[in-house]
Amino acid sequence: MIADETSLPALVKHFPQLVGVDMEGYGAALGSYETDARFLFVKGISDWADPKKGDDGWRPYAADAAAALVFDFLRVGAITPRQTASPSPQTNGQPVIFSGTIKYEFCKQLGLNWEDLADVLNPKVTNHERLRFRHGRWCEDFWIWLEDRGRLGELPAALRTIGREELAQLFES
Incomplete structure (x- = not known):
């Protein structure tokens, strides 16, 4: 109250x-x-x-x-349970980590597709979480959001889902 x-x-x-x-x-x-x-x-x-x-x-x-x-x-069924997140890909029990160079290239090329990417993640990035992302720095804040949750490893599959194969390959090089 x-x-x-x-x-x-x-x-x-x-x-x-x-x-x-x-x-x-x-x-x-x-x-x-x-x-x-x-x-x-x-x-x-x-x-x-x-x-x-x-x-x-x-x-x-x-x-x-x-x-x-x-x-x-x-x-x-008007109220449905939230889907739980599938485990993030990990290496030896550790979250996947990518270099600053990959982050830079990813954000430079992603553009406004970050919102599509945020929608296909499971669970997705909520609207009120998106409002916290700084104007013009959405991708960087989105990256930090994923990194803080150990979810960077989900990016290649999510990028393929939104038709950004070239960016998915960036994470596999």
């Missing part, structure tokens, strides 16, 4: 027509965004949040309706 003096004014600044905020849902969404965890927030609403809440039978109904929605989402 977010219950501080800055969160609500910041939301109203960006969304001036905002009428209300579910602070628990906002807190879960913010935590999910910051950690790249997916979440689904469903809440049954049964009153007007007034001090004279009575038990007029709507609370059990709202809880049942919220639970039914979640079960239907799960039943029809």
Whole structure:
């Protein structure tokens, strides 16, 4: 839950027509965004949040309706589990490492195809991770992102998937 003096004014600044905020849902969404965890927030609403809440039978109904929605989402496959990453190619148990020269040539030739490459990786680079990449230095930041996760060894196969055979060969020379 977010219950501080800055969160609500910041939301109203960006969304001036905002009428209300579910602070628990906002807190879960913010935590999910910051950690790249997916979440689904469903809440049954049964009153007007007034001090004279009575038990007029709507609370059990709202809880049942919220639970039914979640079960239907799960039943029809609207929420799917994340695919886990396949192990990165490694040599003698160590992550694959490439020289600075290969990094330089790779980034010089890749251009804006880095986004296609980021999409075909499994798991892919999330949108909020992409926003952290510096404008004009996307490829270098993408390389560091892969390197930090021990995933540089996935590049040749991913490059072939997006039709960049000549770049895939750069890693095999």
